[in-house]
Structures are given as structure tokens and as C-alpha cells.
Amino acid sequence: MSLLEVKDLHTSFFTDAGEVKAVNGVSFNLDEGKVLGIVGESGSGKSVTAYSIMQILAGAGKIVSGSIKFRGQELVNSGESVMKTIRGNKISIIFQDPMTSLNPTYTIGKQLMEAILLHTDRNKEQARERAIEMLQLVNVNEPEKRMKQYPHEFSGGMRQRVMIAMALACEPDILIADEPTTALDVTIQAQILELMQNIQKKLGMAIIMITHDLGVVAQMCDEVIVMYAGSICEQGTADAIFYNPCHEYTKGLIRSIPTDANSGQRLKPISGTPIDLLNMPKGCAFAPRCEQALKICLREKCQRMQIDADHQAACWMNVKKLKEGGAINE
Known part of the structure; x- marks a missing residue:
């Protein structure tokens, strides 16, 4: 059994302008100890997929259908009491901007201890010891002194380390x-x-890495x-x-990565802009931006096909x- 199973997940935001289908039929499995990368441009649905798993969607957001199972337990419509036992304890999240994720009016130590006291049965002194231990784990120097400091006294990188410590x-x-x-x-x-790689190896946890940077994916991810x-x-x-990229969008993302091979050459960006989710085309959503688009791409969506056993x-x-002959009957 996979650690996490997401099946045919549909998440929408219901706005005055209409229904925005932010996640449309996403399915994947995550096994223990593995690192899964989710990549794509801004607005592709990466973060909304994560927020759906954690069930921390904004007021207008709703999981319309689909299944999210953690160790075989269904999380969709499981209720807030169940999710409180999952969030932080079983599944944690590091957000994009640590400055807006940390409360500027509380010390780092108070915020770390609050998370530990909320999700474990440790007392105040044990929570303090655990918070110092976690700051040491993420290589924050002078952790006992840092416990008394506020977020604005930390650099961006150090704040991100604190967020990782809190999540772990x-x-x-x-x-x-x-x-x-x-x-x-x-x-x-x-x-x-x-x-993150060192901690993942040490603790043996699974990671979902959400990014637009394919260089990060190449460095860290199994799938x-x-x-x-x-x-x-x-x-x-x-x-x-x-x-062996087999989708024109993936090929475009890879072509736009700076490498030694294309040093001195202009990078080739993907032309156009991301699709308007309120006005989705009939066919492939990427077709309007695709240089290789066929007539069928504009009128009919292609179902995912098996390239090989794991692709x-x-x-x-x-x-x-x-x-035959590389031509398609239209």
C-alpha cells in the first residue's frame, strides 16, 4: 500500500466570474521514503493540489470530487477533527514565503514550541528542548539564543530553516x-x-517537492x-x-533550463501565456502555445498513454x- 494515494482529484474555486477548475483529475501515489516532484508554471495547479491534500483551501475553494488516502484512510470529507490529527503530525507543509508564515509578534522559540505542544503530548520544558534540538538539526547557530529572537532578526535563509524545523x-x-x-x-x-536531502535520508520521510525549477527536480526527485x-x-x-520527455510542454520547460551546453546561446522560452482557467479550450490546454500542435490537438483532449512501465x-x-509513416489519420 502506498503512503499517499490521490485519485481523480478535482478542486475548484467558485468565484463571481464562474467556476475555476484549478485541479482537474489529478492522480498519483507516493511511497514511503520517496521524493515526488510536481513541476509547472505559476497557475498550473501545483500548490492547490498540496492545499487539497492538507485541506487548507481558501473560502472559495472546494474539493469537488476524488479521493485522497493516507495509509488507506480517506481524508476527503473526513472532517476537521480527523484533519487536525493529520496536519503537522503525519503530513507537514513548508510554505513559499517564510516571512508571511511566521508571526512577527512572537519569538521563534514560542512559535516552535506552540507547534510541538499542539501536536504532541510533551510538556513545556520538553517542548523547549525539542525546539532547540530541531534548530540544531537545521543548522541554526546558537539555537538557545535564537529561541528568544523574532522573525525580523533572521535572514531569509534562516527563516526558511526555522519553517523546516517547525514542519519536522x-x-x-x-x-x-x-x-x-x-x-x-x-x-x-x-x-x-x-x-532537506540530508534530513530526508536521516528521518526516512517522503517529500512532495513543488517547484517551477527543473534543476531542483533533477537534484532531488525520484518521480x-x-x-x-x-x-x-x-x-x-x-x-x-x-x-525522454514525451509532452511538448515538458520539452519546452527543459529547453528553458540554463546549462553549460547552451551557454552563450539565447534560451528558448515557451511562447504565449498560461491558459485562462475560466475559458478552457476544447482540446489540449497547451495547444494554443504549442509549435507542434496538430488539428486534433485543438478539438480533442488526449488521454494519458503509457510510454513505458513507469512513464x-x-x-x-x-x-x-x-x-505508420509518422502520420495520424484525422
């Missing part, structure tokens, strides 16, 4: 990292990613999901995605390749 304080089975290095410079990004317009367009092992993609170009 109760030793969750799954850590969801939502763009954990977005606001950090390159050197600090590398330190945070190395820290990868590529999302566009709320749907999964390609899914497979990291090797399969990078060495799936939803792109008509794969169907075309299977046809």
Missing part, C-alpha cells in the same frame, strides 16, 4: 515543500536543498509530475522525464509517432 518537529511521514527556495539567492537555495492548467500532462521517473504522457504527438 513532530516527525511527519510526509513533508510537502511548496516552492521552499523561491525567494532565496542561489547559494542559500543550494544549502536549503542539501539540508516527477508535470502539470499544466490543472491537469497532469506527463508523469514518470526523473530519468524518464529528463532523458505516461497525454500528448497527440505520441499517437502520431505510433502511426
Whole structure:
């Protein structure tokens, strides 16, 4: 049994302008000790997928249908009392911006201890010891002194370390990292990613890494999901995605990564802008931006097809390749 099973998840936001289908039929499994990467541009549904798992959607957001099972226990419609035992204890999340996630009026120590007291049966002194231990784990220097300081006294990288410490304080089975290095410079990004890798190996937890940075995915992830317009367009092992991309959107993302191979050359961005989720096209959502789009792409969605044992993609170009002579009957 997988640690986490998400099946045909649909999450929408009901606005005055209409229903925004932010997550549209997402399915995946996460096994113990594995790192799953979810990649895509802003607005592709990555974070909403994470918030659906944690059930911390904004007021207008709602899981319309689908299943989310943690160790076989259904979480959708399970009620807030059940989710309180899951959040923090079993599944934790690191948010994008640590400054807005930490309360500026409370010390770091008070906030860490609050999380530990809420989710465990430790007393105040034990919670304080645990908080210091967690700050040491994430390489915060002088942890006892730091416990008395406020968030504004920490750098961006140190605040992110505090958020990681808070998320790991109760030793969750799954850590969801939502763009954990977005606001950090390159050197600090590398330190945070190395820290997360070391802690993951030490604690043996599973990680869902949400990012738009394919370099992060290549460095950390065992499996990868590529999302566009709320749907999964390609899914497979990291090797399969990078060495044999089978969706034109994935190929576009890979072409836009700066590497030594294209140094001195202009990077090739994906043309156009992300799709308006209120006005979804009939066919493939990426078709209006795709240089290889066929007529069928504009009028009919392609179902995900098996490329090999651990690789799936939803792109008509794969169907075309299977046809004799490389042509598709339209």
C-alpha cells in the first residue's frame, strides 16, 4: 500500500466570474521514503493540489470530487477533527514565503514550541528542548539564543530553516515543500536543498517537492509530475522525464533550463501565456502555445498513454509517432 494515494482529484474555486477548475483529475501515489516532484508554471495547479491534500483551501475553494488516502484512510470529507490529527503530525507543509508564515509578534522559540505542544503530548520544558534540538538539526547557530529572537532578526535563509524545523518537529511521514527556495539567492537555495536531502535520508520521510525549477527536480526527485492548467500532462521517473520527455510542454520547460551546453546561446522560452482557467479550450490546454500542435490537438483532449512501465504522457504527438509513416489519420 502506498503512503499517499490521490485519485481523480478535482478542486475548484467558485468565484463571481464562474467556476475555476484549478485541479482537474489529478492522480498519483507516493511511497514511503520517496521524493515526488510536481513541476509547472505559476497557475498550473501545483500548490492547490498540496492545499487539497492538507485541506487548507481558501473560502472559495472546494474539493469537488476524488479521493485522497493516507495509509488507506480517506481524508476527503473526513472532517476537521480527523484533519487536525493529520496536519503537522503525519503530513507537514513548508510554505513559499517564510516571512508571511511566521508571526512577527512572537519569538521563534514560542512559535516552535506552540507547534510541538499542539501536536504532541510533551510538556513545556520538553517542548523547549525539542525546539532547540530541531534548530540544531537545521543548522541554526546558537539555537538557545535564537529561541528568544523574532522573525525580523533572521535572514531569509534562516527563516526558511526555522519553517523546516517547525514542519519536522513532530516527525511527519510526509513533508510537502511548496516552492521552499523561491525567494532565496542561489547559494542559500543550494544549502536549503542539501539540508532537506540530508534530513530526508536521516528521518526516512517522503517529500512532495513543488517547484517551477527543473534543476531542483533533477537534484532531488525520484518521480516527477508535470502539470499544466490543472491537469497532469506527463508523469514518470526523473530519468524518464529528463532523458525522454514525451509532452511538448515538458520539452519546452527543459529547453528553458540554463546549462553549460547552451551557454552563450539565447534560451528558448515557451511562447504565449498560461491558459485562462475560466475559458478552457476544447482540446489540449497547451495547444494554443504549442509549435507542434496538430488539428486534433485543438478539438480533442488526449488521454494519458503509457510510454513505458513507469512513464505516461497525454500528448497527440505520441499517437502520431505510433502511426505508420509518422502520420495520424484525422
